[in-house]
């Protein structure tokens with residue numbers, strides 16, 4: 181079992197997400213994270229899906245994803261073939277206890293403060309999942325009220341870009 | 352004749368931008384797609400569409416099933432024979448859920464269908480309204496595409512897309528769910544057939560490198576073997592397959608659904624593959640040097656233990672669906688193409704000479720199978736008739752030219768093994784899903800597709816009772832369908848597994864059956880029962896000669912097993928003859 185990141189490009193249609201996830205669930209592949217948003221092409225959604233599985237299975241999954249009507253392209257990547265990040269938001273109760281230590285931690289961790297109000301402050305950090313987790317661990321001493329992390333977003337190292345696939349599709 | 356005028360003017364009316372109800376737009380859309388026959392069952396949520404159908408009875412013949420599942424199987428068989436999408440209508444809720452088996456069956460067996468289900472008004476969606484089921488959600492895993500129409504303006508475009516998707520590429524079922532309000536609302540009608548969808552590439556661009564790589568393997572083969580699947584029939588490549596086999600002098604074996612894609616009396620035909628196929632092609636799968644699989648998907652019933660499947664061979668796999676390549680079996684040369692297209696190109700560059708020794712090995716295996724199995728079954732010395740005798744006789748009396756629709760079980764495998772198919776596309780069976788109850792409603796669809804054909808359904812006593820109500824369709828539309836039930840008083844195929852793999856613990860497989868003849872007679876259909884060997888020939892002859900529908904029950908041996916057999920989990924070369 182290895183980590184794979186799957187990128188899917190599809191129409192932005194009702195029900196497509198359901199169709200995409202069925203391909204995983206019927207093979208009992210758990211989705212570790214899933215991000216869907218508009219891609220560089222207007223109206224085309226980009227999915228970034230992280231799973232643990234073996235390559236043979238993932239090859240099959242990717243082809244079955246491409247078979248879905250509405251899906252333009254599905255690709256899978258190993259860790260070294262992508263550049264990826266996650267966004268994490270931390271909500272911390274505001275109190276006089278928060279002193280210079282927090283600021284130093286935030287600077288050291290490459291995080292930033294998004295919002296400060298009398299009740300709480302919100303810290304944002306962009307990075308790998310493990311890095312964001314580490315910040316969470318360090319922030320815990322201040323009491324983390326909420327910790328929200330996005331799924332992974334990733335771009336691939338491969339030369340061929342989606343727009344050229346799209347051109348091929350429309351001939 | 353208002354209806355006639357309506358239809359005559361359909362083309363013209365397309366351009367007038369006339370305002371019509373959603374229901375009428377739907378019906379017009381079907382006509383635009385060349386539909387003239389459909390199957391279905393009415394109910395509340397689809398009533399506006401049925402009301403519109405009333406005006407188009409001339410153009411659209413609707414056959415009313417007695418259970419929605421029956422309608423789907425009839426539509427499937429109709430589709431397989433005509434190669435046009437089979438069309439079904441049902442209401443929402445239970446009507447729609449009754450379709451699921453047929454959809455799953457059509458999906459696994461690549462049958463084009465456009466199924467339309469009524470739905471509660473859009474304002475009630477999600478509220479657990481009366482007869483509301485989430486059909487889009489339910490059917491998603493068993494359809495090639497589905498869509499819920501909630502606005503009248505969507506109908507024409509969605510219908511065009513539905514037909515395009517169902518019939519192109521690897522065919523499959525499409526479900527369109529349409530809310531009642533969309534059926535009633537009015538809109539301007541303009542129909543344009545779908546010519547393409549940007550996220551869907553039904554016909555792959557042929558890659559000549561793949562063809563040449565395949566040809567190189569094929570031309571250097573000493574012991575090649577062709578595995579012909581339903582893809583041959585779907586793409587109409589029977590002639591190309593014949594030319595290919597003859598040019599390369601390669602023996603041809605068929606999958607269950609590939610049966611009739613190659614004539615059984617051709618010298619290069621070596622039989623059926625798979626669990627209950629013929630001995631030679633299964634054994635030689637693990638002897639050949641090049642396996643040429645065309646339009647088939649290496650189903651586990653064909654491959655047995657994949658870790659011991661054709662390991663010695665180089666494999667060429669021609670398929671139109673890229674997701675089938677390397678799915679179950681790793682292949683050396685995948686060719687992404689329609690079977691006909693690929694074979695046409697291959698035929699320009701392949702050759703081969705006679706392979707006496709190789710062909711002889713198939714003959715030797717056949718001889719062995721004949722002595723150990725075939726002879727004993729077709730010339731049984733047991734008191735009761737063997738299923739094989741019936742199919743053998745049927746094959747002879749129909750000259751291998753009937754359209755044979757089979758159900759699921761021992762009788763199905765026996766039919767596949769013993770019927771000597773002559774013409775393309777003359778077997779209709781449930782392969783991938785193995786749906787009991789498929790056979791007789793399928794025969795209805797087949798007869799409607801080809802009114803002049805001799806259409807025979809062969810069912811078991813178990814499966815026949817799963818869709819027995821469809822006899823009413825045979826009655827109502829006076830269809831000359833011949834139905835055979837091979838009555839062994841058992842769920843025979845399961846009994847066989849209990850016999851072989853469950854220490855003869857016959858758990859719930861024996862049946863106390865009704866009087867089939869009486870039941871069928873109740874439907875006003877001529878019916879006959881035979882249990883004596885001496886009466887069999889005449890009874891089958893009488894059935895074939897009878898001008899209308901005919902039902903024949905043959906009481907057969909209860910304890911007979913279909914052999915040879917590849918035990919579940921065993922390798923193809925471990926096929927057992929006894």
Ligand SMILES: Cc1ncc(C[n+]2csc(CCOP(=O)(O)OP(=O)(O)O)c2C)c(N)n1
Nearest residue numbers: 760761762787811812813814841842843844
């Ligand atoms: C709908 C459905 N239920 C159960 C099965 C499992 N099954 C496969 S073959 C079979 C026995 C069929 O019995 P019968 O119709 O009498 O045919 P026979 O094998 O005796 O010829 C059963 C129960 C099935 N394939 N389909």
Ligand SMILES: [Mg+2]
Nearest residue numbers: 811812841843
């Ligand atoms: Mg039976």
